[in-house]
Amino acid sequence: MKPKTKILGYENGFPVILAEEEPNGVQWSFYCEYCRRRHYHGKGEGHRGAHCTEDSPFKETGYIITLNPDYFKRDSLKTIKEKAEELFREEYNKAMAQLRNRNIHPKEKIKIARKIAMARYRSFLEKHGLSPQDLVEKSDCKLEDLL
Numbered sequence: 769m770k771p772k773t774k775i776l777g778y779e780n781g782f783p784v785i786l787a788e789e790e791p792n793g794v795q796w797s798f799y800c801e802y803c804r805r806r807h808y809h810g811k812g813e814g815h816r817g818a819h820c821t822e823d824s825p826f827k828e829t830g831y832i833i834t835l836n837p838d839y840f841k842r843d844s845l846k847t848i849k850e851k852a853e854e855l856f857r858e859e860y861n862k863a864m865a866q867l868r869n870r871n872i873h874p875k876e877k878i879k880i881a882r883k884i885a886m887a888r889y890r891s892f893l894e895k896h897g898l899s900p901q902d903l904v905e906k907s908d909c910k911l912e913d914l915l
């Protein structure tokens with residue numbers, strides 16, 4: 769069986785290709801099934817002009833290279849994270865507005881509002897099979913950054 773180029777999917781019409789880091793630490797490379805050899809690029813995720821010399825569909829579009837096999841999963845994770853944060857802020861502001869005229873210490877109000885917002889945040893994530901910890905681990909999100 770001929771080796772295949774590992775195309776993870778397409779983003780804005782550009783093929784997203786799973787590359788590997790070269791031992792030299794400064795290049796990424798992948799096997800191109802059209803040119804039947806590896807193409808080497810400076811490391812870093814993003815779009816590259818194709819190094820193809822043979823008849824290759826990459827020639828016209830170039831390609832996006834990544835080391836992340838979950839490239840597309842991460843994108844949807846980012847969307848979920850943004851939605852969850854939006855919900856958190858919304859819920860927090862709503863709770864604070866409701867507490868505005870109550871005779872409670874401001875610090876206590878913030879604590880209550882955070883608790884309400886966090887419950888909403890958690891239940892939203894749970895619906896997507898995630899926990900706040902997942903977001904911290906998988907998407908550079910810090911819960912402390914939410915406020």
Ligand SMILES: [Zn+2]
Binds near residue numbers: 807
């Ligand atoms: Zn090629």
